[in-house]
Amino acid sequence: MIEAVGLTKRYGAKTAVHNLTFQVRPGAVTGFLGPNGSGKSTTMRMILGLDVPSAGRVTIGGQPFHKLPNAPRQVGALLDAKAVHGGRSARMHLLSLAQLSGIPARRVDEVLGVVGLQDVARKRSKGFSLGMGQRLGIAAALLGDPQVLLFDEPVNGLDPEGILWVRNLMKGLAAEGRTVFVSSHLMSEMALTADHLIVIGRGQLMADMSVKDFISANSAGFARVRTPDGEVAAREKLTTALVEAGAQVLSEQDGALRVTGLALPRISDIAHDVDTRLWELSPHQASLEEAYMRMTQGAVDYRSTQDQRAGLQAPPAQHGWQQPAAAPQGWAEQAYPVLPGEQPNPYAQPVAAPQAPAPAAPAAPTTPRPPGPLRRARPPT
Ligand SMILES: Nc1ncnc2c1ncn2[C@@H]1O[C@H](COP(=O)(O)OP(=O)(O)OP(=O)(O)O)[C@@H](O)[C@H]1O
Numbered sequence: 001m002i003e004a005v006g007l008t009k010r011y012g013a014k015t016a017v018h019n020l021t022f023q024v025r026p027g028a029v030t031g032f033l034g035p036n037g038s039g040k041s042t043t044m045r046m047i048l049g050l051d052v053p054s055a056g057r058v059t060i061g062g063q064p065f066h067k068l069p070n071a072p073r074q075v076g077a078l079l080d081a082k083a084v085h086g087g088r089s090a091r092m093h094l095l096s097l098a099q100l101s102g103i104p105a106r107r108v109d110e111v112l113g114v115v116g117l118q119d120v121a122r123k124r125s126k127g128f129s130l131g132m133g134q135r136l137g138i139a140a141a142l143l144g145d146p147q148v149l150l151f152d153e154p155v156n157g158l159d160p161e162g163i164l165w166v167r168n169l170m171k172g173l174a175a176e177g178r179t180v181f182v183s184s185h186l187m188s189e190m191a192l193t194a195d196h197l198i199v200i201g202r203g204q205l206m207a208d209m210s211v212k213d214f215i216s217a218n219s220a221g222f223a224r225v226r227t228p229d230g231e232v233a234a235r236e237k238l239t240t241a242l243v244e245a246g247a248q249v250l251s252e253q254d255g256a257l258r259v260t261g262l263a264l265p266r267i268s269d270i271a272h273d274v275d276t277r278l279w280e281l282s283p284h285q286a287s288l289e290e291a292y293m294r295m296t297q298g299a300v301d302y303r304s305t306q307d308q309r310a311g312l313q314a315p316p317a318q319h320g321w322q323q324p325a326a327a328p329q330g331w332a333e334q335a336y337p338v339l340p341g342e343q344p345n346p347y348a349q350p351v352a353a354p355q356a357p358a359p360a361a362p363a364a365p366t367t368p369r370p371p372g373p374l375r376r377a378r379p380p381t
Contacts, residue, residue, distance in 0.1 A: 001023055001024065001025055001026060001060075001061060001179060002023065002024040002047055002058065002059070002060050002148065002179060002181060003022075003023050003024075003058065003059050003062075004020050004021060004022050004023075004043070004046075004047070004056065004057075004058040005021050005056055005057055005058070006019050006020075006021055006055060006056030006057070007019070007020040007021070007043065007046060007053055007055075007056040007057065007058050008020070008053060008054050008055040008056050009039070009042050009043075009046060009051060009053055009054050009203075010054040015203055016039045016042040016203055017039040017042050017043055017046070017053075017200075017203040018039075018202075018203040018204050019055075019056065019204065019205075020039075020043060020056070020200065020203070020204070020205050021056075021205065022198050022205060022208050024179055024181045024198070025179065025196070026147070026148075026174075026177055026178060026179040027174055027175075027177050027178075027179075028174050028180070028195040028196050029170045029171060029173075029174045029180045029182060029193055029194045029195050029196070030179075030180065030181050030182070030194060030195070030196045030197070030198060031182060031183070031184065031190040031193070031194030031196070031197045031198070031211070032044075032181055032182065032183040032184075032197075032198050032200075033183070033184070033185075033187075033190065033197060033198070033199045033200075033292060033296075034183075034199060034200040034201055034206075034296070035201060035296050035300045035301060036185075036300075036301065037301045038200050038201050038202060038203065038301075039200055039202075039203040040152070040183045040200065041079070041152055041183075042203075043058075043200070044077070044079060044150050044152055044181075044183065045079070046058050047060065047065065047150060047181075048065055048075065048077055048079070048150065049064065049065030049066045049071075050079075060074070060075055060148055061074070061147075061148070070101060070102070070144075072097070072100070072101040072103070072143065072144040072146070073101060073103070073144035073145070073146060074144070074146050074147060074148060075144075075146050075147075075148045075149075075150070076140070076141035076142055076143065076144055076146040076148070076149045076150070077141055077149070077150040077151070077152075078134070078137040078138055078140070078141045078150070078151045078152060078154055079150070079152045080137075080152070082133060083137075084125045084133065084136060084137075085125070087124060087126065088124065088125060089121065089122045089123055089124055089125065090112065090117050090120060090121050090122075090123065090125055090128075090136050090139070091108060091109075091112065091121040091122055093125060093136065093140070094108040094111065094112065094136075094139055094140060094143060095108050097140055097143055098143055101143075101144055103143055103144055107143060107145070108143070109121075111139040111140075111142045111143055112139060114139065114142060114169075115135040115136070115138050115139040115142075116135060116165070117132065117135050117136060117139065120132065129157070130156065130157030131157045131158045131159060131162050133157070134154060134155070134156060134157055134158055134162070135158075135162070137154075138151070138154060138166070138169070146178070147177075147178050147179060148178065148179040148181075149173060149178060149179065149180050149181070150181045150182075151170070151180075151181070151182040151183070152183050153183055153184055153185070154166050154170075154182060154184070155167075155184060155186060155189055163186075163189060166193075167189065167192055167193045170182060170193050171193065174195070182194070187287070187288045187289035187292050188287070188288070188289060190211075190288060191211060191287065191288035191289075194211055195210065195211065196208075196209070196210055196211065197209060197210070197211055197214050199214070199292070199295065199296065201295075201296050201298070201300075202301070206295060206296065207295065211288060214288070214291055214292075214295075215285065215286060215287075215288055215291045216285075217291075218286075218291035218292070218294050218295045219285075219286030219290055219291040219294060220260045220261070220286070221260075221283060221284065221285050221286070222258050222259060222260045222283075222284050222286070223258075223259045223260075223262070223264055223267055223281060223282065223283055223284065224252070224256050224257070224258060224259075224280055224281075224282050224284055225238070225242075225256060225257040225258075225259050225267060225271075225278060225280065225281055226254075226255065226256040226257070226278065226279045226280035226281075227257075227276055227277065227278060227279065228277055228279055229255065229279075231276075231277075234276045234277070235255070235257070235276075237274050237276060238257070238270070238271055238274055238276045239257060241270050241271075241273065241274045242257070242259055242262065242267065242270055245262060245266070245270055246261055246262065247259050247260065247261045247262040247267075248260045248261050256280060258284075264281060264283060267281060268281060
């Protein structure tokens with residue numbers, strides 16, 4: 001198990017990681033999420049003893065990394081796939097790592113096979129593609145057959161077959177009872193791979209919970225409602241009635257309505273009351289990506305000037321959403337309004353916030369301090 005307690009890292013005036021406390025348990029894939037610059041790599045470097053915490057501590061199996069006997073046999077990591085001597089072949093690179101840790105040479109050939117690089121094992125790694133480099137980095141992480149594995153963006157540059165392979169590899173390692181901690185910006189992939197999530201924003205813990213709880217805490221389920229194509233007046237009549245009944249209604253690109261805040265039977269009754277036929281009425285759960293975007297929108301440091309959320313104006317056209325004709329009052333001003341049954345995002349910027357750049361170096365938590373991170377209890381592993 002990896003355990004961080006009050007983990008903090010300052011680089012001069014810049015606080016990269018602030019007071020992080022979390023555990024990464026064995027037997028599960030734990031996703032490590034956060035916007036660019038939020039402190040994920042810094043945290044991983046501190047776990048691996050490559051950076052010294054300014055305050056707090058982080059241990060693996062109760063010991064700091066530098067006190068672990070023969071650490072490469074206990075902890076494997078892929079931090080930077082490019083950190084390889086380009087003049088060496090893949091096999092030589094792994095062989096030199098193996099020799100340093102007393103790992104037998106046959107293990108090198110074994111891991112080359114596991115990552116699918118056996119045919120290019122004797123080629124110099126400087127000729128490797130990004131994906132091949134990632135595979136070599138994963139091979140190095142697996143070399144010591146460690147119980148604890150850290151992967152920083154392991155699917156970066158991999159083709160779909162490679163992504164599927166990494167997904168199955170991570171799940172397989174966790175199923176063997178290992179501790180697997182993996183960062184990624186690919187939400188769709190994390191949704192398929194991770195069991196548990198640790199989310200940070202501007203160096204601070206925002207959530208520590210299962211993927212399922214994270215999605216339900218940061219998004220509301222919704223209903224898709226479709227009226228017969230071409231019956232525009234009926235659709236608008238239904239939209240108005242739903243909004244009057246307290247629903248929030250968005251239009252999807254195919255003309256369906258995305259309705260939150262009302263149960264399906266109530267939507268059906270309202271449609272009946274306004275004499276509108278329905279072609280579809282189905283329950284839906286939001287995606288991890290959507291839940292993540294809602295939670296972290298206020299903790300994003302780097303945003304395109306062409307991103308509408310830079311000024312928190314109209315909602316972005318995510319997943320084919322559009323604003324409905326009969327949007328509730330105030331909707332247009334909010335990027336992601338708090339939906340019924342949803343916890344407000346403690347990091348969300350105020351709607352009328354000026355477009356000033358985000359502070360570059362928060363030396364301490366913002367004032368007023370946001371409420372504590374969302375946490376859910378996990379079953380013991
Ligand atoms: N050696 C360093 N010296 C000064 N600042 C640093 C150093 N390393 C990281 N930082 C700063 O700390 C913050 C966190 O960086 P870090 O690389 O940990 O973020 P990240 O979440 O891994 O980002 P990304 O998703 O873009 O990889 C950034 O603002 C970064 O500029």
